[in-house]
Amino acid sequence: MNxxxxxxxxxxxKPGRYTGGELNSVVKDPAKVDFRFAFCFPDLYEVGMSHxxxxxxxxxxxxxxxxxxxxxxxxxxxxxxxxxxxxxxxxGLESRDPIRDFDMVGFTLQYEMSYTAxxxxxxxxxxxxxxxxxxxxxxxxxxxGPCACNPEPLADFIDLFxxxxxxxxxxxxxxxxxxxxxxxxxxxxxxxxxxQIEGVYVPSLYEVTYKADxxxxxxxxxxxxxxxTHKRIIQDLDKVFFPExxxxxxxxxxxxRAVIELFRGCIRGCRFCQAGFIYRPFREKNSETLxxxxxxxxxxxxxxxxxxxSLSTSDYSxxxxxxxxMLPWTEQDKVNLSLPSLRIDNFSPSLMExxxxxxxxxxxxxxxxxxQRMRDVINKNVTEDEVLATCRTAFEGGYTSxxxxxxxxxPTETKEDIEGVVDLAxxxxxxxxxxxxxxxxxxxxxxxxxxxxxxxxxxPFEFEPQDTEEMLREKQRxxxxxxxxxxxxxxxxxxxxxxxxxxxxxGDRRLCAxxxxxxxxxxxxxxxxxxxxxxxxxxxFEKNGIDGTFYANRTRPYDEVMPWxxxxxxxxxxxxxxxxxxxxxxxxxxxxxxxxxxxxANRLIGRSCF
Amino acid sequence: xxxxxxxxxxxxxxxxxxxxxxxxxxxxxxxxxxxxxxxTEGFNPHAYLTFPLPLALGYESLCECVDFRLVGEMAPxxxxxxxxxxxxxxxxxxxxxxxxxxAADIALAAYEVRLTLADTDVVQAQKILEAFFAQPQITTMxxxxxxxxxxxxxEHLHDLTLGAAEGEIRLDVLLPAxxxxxxxxxxxxxxxxxxxxxxxxxxxxxKTAVFTQDKxxxx
Numbered sequence: 001m002n003x004x005x006x007x008x009x010x011x012x013x014k015p016g017r018y019t020g021g022e023l024n025s026v027v028k029d030p031a032k033v034d035f036r037f038a039f040c041f042p043d044l045y046e047v048g049m050s051h052x053x054x055x056x057x058x059x060x061x062x063x064x065x066x067x068x069x070x071x072x073x074x075x076x077x078x079x080x081x082x083x084x085x086x087x088x089x090x091x092g093l094e095s096r097d098p099i100r101d102f103d104m105v106g107f108t109l110q111y112e113m114s115y116t117a118x119x120x121x122x123x124x125x126x127x128x129x130x131x132x133x134x135x136x137x138x139x140x141x142x143x144x145g146p147c148a149c150n151p152e153p154l155a156d157f158i159d160l161f162x163x164x165x166x167x168x169x170x171x172x173x174x175x176x177x178x179x180x181x182x183x184x185x186x187x188x189x190x191x192x193x194x195x196q197i198e199g200v201y202v203p204s205l206y207e208v209t210y211k212a213d214x215x216x217x218x219x220x221x222x223x224x225x226x227x228x229t230h231k232r233i234i235q236d237l238d239k240v241f242f243p244e245x246x247x248x249x250x251x252x253x254x255x256x257r258a259v260i261e262l263f264r265g266c267i268r269g270c271r272f273c274q275a276g277f278i279y280r281p282f283r284e285k286n287s288e289t290l291x292x293x294x295x296x297x298x299x300x301x302x303x304x305x306x307x308x309x310s311l312s313t314s315d316y317s318x319x320x321x322x323x324x325x326m327l328p329w330t331e332q333d334k335v336n337l338s339l340p341s342l343r344i345d346n347f348s349p350s351l352m353e354x355x356x357x358x359x360x361x362x363x364x365x366x367x368x369x370x371x372q373r374m375r376d377v378i379n380k381n382v383t384e385d386e387v388l389a390t391c392r393t394a395f396e397g398g399y400t401s402x403x404x405x406x407x408x409x410x411p412t413e414t415k416e417d418i419e420g421v422v423d424l425a426x427x428x429x430x431x432x433x434x435x436x437x438x439x440x441x442x443x444x445x446x447x448x449x450x451x452x453x454x455x456x457x458x459x460p461f462e463f464e465p466q467d468t469e470e471m472l473r474e475k476q477r478x479x480x481x482x483x484x485x486x487x488x489x490x491x492x493x494x495x496x497x498x499x500x501x502x503x504x505x506x507g508d509r510r511l512c513a514x515x516x517x518x519x520x521x522x523x524x525x526x527x528x529x530x531x532x533x534x535x536x537x538x539x540x541f542e543k544n545g546i547d548g549t550f551y552a553n554r555t556r557p558y559d560e561v562m563p564w565x566x567x568x569x570x571x572x573x574x575x576x577x578x579x580x581x582x583x584x585x586x587x588x589x590x591x592x593x594x595x596x597x598x599x600x601a602n603r604l605i606g607r608s609c610f
Numbered sequence: 611x612x613x614x615x616x617x618x619x620x621x622x623x624x625x626x627x628x629x630x631x632x633x634x635x636x637x638x639x640x641x642x643x644x645x646x647x648x649x650t651e652g653f654n655p656h657a658y659l660t661f662p663l664p665l666a667l668g669y670e671s672l673c674e675c676v677d678f679r680l681v682g683e684m685a686p687x688x689x690x691x692x693x694x695x696x697x698x699x700x701x702x703x704x705x706x707x708x709x710x711x712x713a714a715d716i717a718l719a720a721y722e723v724r725l726t727l728a729d730t731d732v733v734q735a736q737k738i739l740e741a742f743f744a745q746p747q748i749t750t751m752x753x754x755x756x757x758x759x760x761x762x763x764x765e766h767l768h769d770l771t772l773g774a775a776e777g778e779i780r781l782d783v784l785l786p787a788x789x790x791x792x793x794x795x796x797x798x799x800x801x802x803x804x805x806x807x808x809x810x811x812x813x814x815x816x817k818t819a820v821f822t823q824d825k826x827x828x829x
Contacts, residue, residue, distance in 0.1 A: 009626060010668050015626040016626050019623045021622075023638075248638060250627045250698075252634070301638065302640075302696075303638065304638075304641070
């Protein structure tokens, strides 16, 4: 082992974040591979190792004999300080080789507040930050994931973005790279060729011009790049690659368990939810495939928990059947089934019985808004009766704590809507004490978790202004003051973070300079409260003469050119406008199973979804 | 329910696995290996594993062990084989037997320490260390469950030898181990650092054997 690394491993907190060597991690002979990929997760190990997408792509690449994919995470501040002091460049966990010597370095864009970590990781790797300053073919810097749907604030730093699902396109890019290497292409030639692959967006091949009012005039493609880049999807989820094993971390990670993916897309269309639109169309996996995926994973990892992952688990049409298939072996092997993302309106007693067979933890539901009017605006099609009926089921099943997720700062929100959140929580408390067969000798805990609404691209609310920080804080104060119950605990998010999220989510290329300056001012792990430094961001905006409120707090007219309008995620802008108008008329939209609303995403599968 | 004790080595990168993490690692390895473990009853059933003598993070060891109970028949050789088929690199089982001694019988552990001192060549380092250990009294503060207290180290340093090879100091020592009094080499070297002002540059510690009070190999 490299003695320098050995020495710093002994000095840092949790060296297991950096040492590699976990079960199922893949070590190959560098002399026998032609393509080396660094999968970079711009956050700490514990967060990154919980991410299913990384596990899929890691196995996908490593299944190819001539390719080697390694994992890279953002080092914590103690490790970073030692790496900089000892001049140790950022390395892949498997080989401990510097990633600047790899062929391709890929970042996953899971949330906006990780962008400064990307710059920090490039810098730690010794890779020039700017696309324009990188001259050789390798390393090619790529990025994908949900935030790639508006990648413009990263346009100066990332060579190419992958839009949509990665299982096919990543290998296509790798093979093109192998050809480029063999034939000695320039990086410009590679990027030009790559831009012809469906789903690849090369930002340097587009020229953005602005109007006097600061909005975008037009985005013009150069060098034969397509005018519109369409995202990629997998047609048949039962045939798509899914890993038979996961790297099993030694450290406890955020989600340390097996994961199976029930479906992609969502039938609901909650108007604030980006995931509900950008992953369309709705496609399910068969319960047989899933049962096998889950069984294989538990056998190869020794995990005692399988998470049934999707955007809305109870919308999986074969859920009861799948649980029946899984119960015999999960019960025998003492494997716990975890069902996140349950909906309030179809949580049945029999479902609850199944999930509580092995272990009973708290239940979490997301009414998202406190009044029916507000829930109609955001198209969260649940009623108060459904919320209460679900909580009754849970209490009667022995649960005594419920967590309820809400948002504040939603379009058209009033004081009544804010008070409605507490009123609803109070009704849940009252319900508990009204039950004759409530669990004896126990009190009830209702936790209200309050997020600030962030308008996102490709949602019907992409046109909406975010509440200003002052408005959000006033609403938080009002809600806390309005609550009279000790059984209700209210947690809320930092509104400054939500503001920056809103700026970056719907930002354009002019924010690249702000991002770079924020990083230079010391921002690198913005998702962590203890590292978040808002003043450093404010200074970065000021230095570049950019007003964040232009991006976050302005109503955007329907005919404005959005920074992401040249990217196509299936749902049409006309549909988003229709949905926005319905929101302002307090009108809900039925879910996709009940009625097709013509979002346009089914073009990608060339048939109707159901 | 047959009690079983598995002996294993923890070397290389595996030395960075903390004690808490090694527990989880073995839970999963036993599960993958299909070893018929006894599970705790009740709210949150889990395999019941105990580690008679926890190892400090960063130490290697040739003599770790884990205790558990079997609910079905499995030969010791089969347990070893199945574990070694599935343990991550750096962890290797080499023995399995019903426990001969109780965990409380552990009294001593042998360590092999390799180190260098910052800005000091190995000849000089050896002299400084020899002088330190030659003192009639060596005391240091040790944190215990009852708070910090001063203990005398000198009388607990058994069979200490010092040498130099390949540009490193090699120190072999037998120290008290177990629940009664546990002194590990880091405590000794911290006392050395505090007293002499010397900084240790590179350090590698390996536990090589565990003994009972009458110096029988812990089995």
